[in-house]
Structures are given as structure tokens and as C-alpha cells.
Amino acid sequence: MIPSAFDYTSPETLDDALRALADAGDDAKIIAGGQSLMPVLRLRMNDPAVVVDLGRIPELRGVRDDGDALAIGAMTTHHDVLHDPLVRRHALLLAEAAATVADAQIRHRGTLGGALAHADPAGDLLAPALALDATMTVAGPRGRREVPAGEFFEDLFTTAVAPDEILVEIRVPKHTGWTGHYEKFNRTAQAWAIVAVAAALEVSDGRISEARVALTNMASVPLRARGVEEALVGRPADAATIREAAAHAGEGTRPTADGNADEQYRTHLAEVLTARAVTAAAGV
Known part of the structure; x- marks a missing residue:
């Protein structure tokens, strides 16, 4: 049309x-x-x-080191997020998720800020931003303001950005030394996620000292899997721990039913994909 x-x-x-x-x-x-x-x-x-x-505004592109955080311009492409050495060192989960976005052509044109502002619950960058405690910088006629990821996504295709505002930057706290993995289930290559899981871990001496796990397409907004995180922290990074923790993945979710999956199947996928994502991130 x-x-x-x-x-x-x-x-x-x-x-x-x-x-x-x-x-x-x-x-x-x-x-x-x-x-x-x-x-x-x-x-x-x-x-x-x-x-x-917004394509001709240079200040909205690029990744810079800003002390304890990375500052990523909203117009930075998925390709640049995927390959940027600062992102791979300090926010590996974000790079891992960017690698799953559609195909190479889309990754060269699509932008991190565009994906976050679009707020599709099946989008691949929302859950990683939530898991990494990102903060969105929004500019408008009243100046700039900071919106935590947990408050930024309000509903289906709805964010905290007002009609007269623009998302200009994404600040991601450094997770240096953390591992990360994004596990996605879709029916065909390059398709939207039916369910996906973003997992970032800090492992020390064989034990999980910190865990961040977020779910894609298990509600109208991305969700932190708090039950999974609590079941992981302080425990050995082994198969038994991960299996027990993954059983909590469906807690507090609000999956929808559509032509791809019903609520029960999505909950099952969340548990299976959580186990895979955490296993990959833990390297076990």
C-alpha cells in the first residue's frame, strides 16, 4: 500500500x-x-x-565512555551497538541481543533508540535495556530528563516519551566482567521473538554473585524475572541451580495468546529459554 x-x-x-x-x-x-x-x-x-x-543529527549517534556508564546515542545503529568495543566490554548483553535483530540490512539501518521508543513487546532490545538497568535521556521543550528503563516502557507500544519529546541517549551502567546471553525463540529466521530471555551474570569463584534476567514478550512490556534472579544469587553456577531458578521464570508474567502461542506455551518457553540463557551466560 x-x-x-x-x-x-x-x-x-x-x-x-x-x-x-x-x-x-x-x-x-x-x-x-x-x-x-x-x-x-x-x-x-x-x-x-x-x-x-533524525538521521542528519550527528550528536545522536555513537557510544562514549561516561565514567561508570556508557552513553549510547539514540540513533546508534544495531550494527554499531553489536560491534562497538565499549559495548562488548561493559554491556555484553546488549551486543548479544543486537546480534539477533532481524538481518544485516535491518541492523545497518535500525537504531537502538528507535527500537526502544517503538516499544514493541516482541522487540529484542527492550529486555536487555531493562536487565542492565539502563536510563533513557529524553529531551523536550522543558529540558532534559532521565527515565529509568523500569518506568520508560508503560504499555504496548507506549513509552514515557511525550509527543513533544525525543529520546536522545541511553545510559547503560557498566557491567564490566559480567557475562551475558540473549536466548530467542521464533518460528522463522529473522522473525520477532515469540519469547526471549536476556540474562547477565557476575560469576566469582564458581558462584553467581549478581544476576539480571529479563523477559521479552511475556507481557505488554519487558519484565524482570525477579524470582529467577533471587534463586540464582549466592548459589553455585551449576546445572542444578539453573534448573531450579528457571522454574520461577513464569512468575508475575502476563503472556498473551495469539496465532503463535497461547499463555501456557509461552510460560513453558520462558522457563526453557531462561535455563538456556543462564546456562550460556554462566558457561556451564
Whole structure:
């Protein structure tokens, strides 16, 4: 199909982009990499009057070391997240998840900030951001504000970003020395996750000293698997511990039923994939 007619603007600074949003009011949509928005426009599921393209704003790209955290520009592509040495050293789980996003073409165009702002519960970057306690920096006419990942995702395709605001940066606390793995189940290659699990561990002397586990597509927003984390911390990094902990994966979840899976099957997948993700992260 062909999208409805709209005006297009491609500002070169963040201030100009914010002014474009303010001028358009609620009739504007932001385009980052376009991998989520373009299908929506083609299907006429959204018909904005103005599309604001962030692709020409250099300050929104790149990864930098900011002391105890990494600061990742919202327009940094999945490819760059996957291959950036700072990310691989200090936030390995994020790189592991980026490697599973669609295919190479999508990873070269799609952006971390675009994926997070789109807030598809089946998206692959939401759960890792939650597991790593990321903080989203949002800019608007009232200045900048910080939103923790646990508060950023509000509902299905809904975030804390207001219509006149832009997600500009993702701050990820350094998890140096941690291991990470993202385990994803989908029916066909390059498809959205039916269920996926993001696991990051700190293992010392054969015991799990810290654990962060988050679930993809087990509710309308990503969820931390608190029961799994509590069952892992302080225990030996072995198969028995992981098997017992994975049994808690379905606790507190709200899986939906659709043509891919019902609630019971998704809960089963969460337990199986949690065991696989934690096993891979622990190296056992």
C-alpha cells in the first residue's frame, strides 16, 4: 500500500528537531531508522501530517565512555551497538541481543533508540535495556530528563516519551566482567521473538554473585524475572541451580495468546529459554 500524504523535514540539530515537533503538535511522527515506522505508514495504521527525520543529527549517534556508564546515542545503529568495543566490554548483553535483530540490512539501518521508543513487546532490545538497568535521556521543550528503563516502557507500544519529546541517549551502567546471553525463540529466521530471555551474570569463584534476567514478550512490556534472579544469587553456577531458578521464570508474567502461542506455551518457553540463557551466560 501507499502511505497517506505527509510533510517531511530532516533537521540537522536537536533543537531544530524539537521545534519541528512543537510546530506540528500531535500530528508529527519521528523517524529514526524507519524499520518500524515505514510498515506502519504503508499500512496506513498511522497518518501523521509531518514526519521528522533524525538521521542528519550527528550528536545522536555513537557510544562514549561516561565514567561508570556508557552513553549510547539514540540513533546508534544495531550494527554499531553489536560491534562497538565499549559495548562488548561493559554491556555484553546488549551486543548479544543486537546480534539477533532481524538481518544485516535491518541492523545497518535500525537504531537502538528507535527500537526502544517503538516499544514493541516482541522487540529484542527492550529486555536487555531493562536487565542492565539502563536510563533513557529524553529531551523536550522543558529540558532534559532521565527515565529509568523500569518506568520508560508503560504499555504496548507506549513509552514515557511525550509527543513533544525525543529520546536522545541511553545510559547503560557498566557491567564490566559480567557475562551475558540473549536466548530467542521464533518460528522463522529473522522473525520477532515469540519469547526471549536476556540474562547477565557476575560469576566469582564458581558462584553467581549478581544476576539480571529479563523477559521479552511475556507481557505488554519487558519484565524482570525477579524470582529467577533471587534463586540464582549466592548459589553455585551449576546445572542444578539453573534448573531450579528457571522454574520461577513464569512468575508475575502476563503472556498473551495469539496465532503463535497461547499463555501456557509461552510460560513453558520462558522457563526453557531462561535455563538456556543462564546456562550460556554462566558457561556451564
